[in-house]
Amino acid sequence: MKPRVRFAPSPTGYLHIGGARTALFNWLYARHTGGTFVLRIEDTDAARNTQEAVEAILGGLRWLGLNWDEGPLTSAATGPAKGARGPYFQSQRRAHYERRVEALLSRQLAYEKDGAVWFRMTREPIVIPDLVVGDVLRPLTDREALHPDWVLVRSDGQPVFHFVNVVDDLEMGITHVIRGEDHLSNTAKHIALFRAFGVPPPAYAHIPLILNPEGSKMSKRDRGASLGAYLEEGFLPEAVNNYLCLLGWSPKDNTEKLPLTEVVERFDLPQILRHNAKFDYEKLLWLQGEYCRELPDDRFYEMSVRALAKAGLDTNRFDVRYVKAALDTCRGKIKTFGELPDYGGFYFRPEVDYDPAAVEKCFVPENRPRLERLREAFARTDTFTAATLETTLKATAGNLGVKAGVLVHPVRLAATGRASGPSLYHLLEVLGREKTLERIERALAAFPATT
């Protein structure tokens, strides 16, 4: 029998990075085994659930490329879905829950008290056979020893998570439950319920948690916790996927950078690690840089243009050759596209704003005449190419009796407003003679008034 796995998020807020990782592992297992990946929305908490949150979940999964074989097609609870085991929103599955409660009630496995339905929980310790940690013996805790029974349906008629989760897994034919380790202790309840229904529980695989740099469970507030933020900041889904794979799973041969297609081939439950991992933004950024550098031209331009547009820089107003040439000088330099407006925005702004710290260093009185000389030299070159600009600048420096660096920094600041950026000569070539001279002119006016 082919495995059937599911990702069953609660639509409260955005898609959490930990949730995305859980979805990824389920998806990988399904794809590796040729099984089925089900998406189920656990929207039983009407007060906290929002359709926007569902939107964020669907959008996030789509962005990562984690396509589901069964589940909703839109964020509407009553909207279209694919798959024969629906509905895939718990809010639409009341009839199933009611039927299952009745079944337990009629067999004395549950009882009513104070308007709620209680499950008659076993008093015996339960062994949780876990594919990642092995057999886990879960005895009752102090509190449970006092009151082992627990609520299946609240007095307001709402069934609780543990119950609906089990009912749905049962009815949707889920064979493997791959979820965060924070559910490990609760699994005893789930197993007891499956037994009450007279069916063997699915196989469990509890994956380690993603911790924040402080070492506790990653939560909202923590930097990098929202998957949507990566989309916003101009990350590539392949980089995020790759990094997420490495959190709780290891290919065991020191490979770090590997495409998802390869992970699909190599991924399996036994290689899932047992200990929690701290989220390392720097390492994700490194992977992002790697993938960004290898991007095909078209995609690089497309992502760049979009990032610039988002920052209010409309590249459509420029010649396409200028845009491409400009972006080419930024290639390999930036890691995320969110950096681009600041890094290469000067190409597309009518005027640059100067970095104050750099101004203090470069726009000093003695540099003013030097920059004037350079401007004159730049105005007279036959061609305006990186090569001639470099020769010209170096020759001018020689005539002035200074090192090239003395001119390099002020011109860069004049042209870009920044102390660092793309290769100077190439950037000037792209900018062109007119803009370059104009910007140097403006910079000369920005020098302190002293003599």
Add this chain to the structure above:
RNA sequence: GACCCUAUGGUCUAGCGGUUAGGACACCUCCCUUUCACGGAGGUAGCCCGGGUUCGAGUCCCGGUAGGGUCGCCA
């Protein structure tokens, strides 16, 4: 507090009884480049502690300790 899980450099990890404990990120130095990256060459830094078992333990067992998780009419 009870119960459960975990434990290799700052971080992610390889290791599965005999290794000079390997790789990656980060950090530092140098080279390349008069920017910043990339790239190249080096470097600092690790088996939580204590008992066993064994000729031999990061590796197996037990106990501590530490970290994390769970104990709702939240999910």
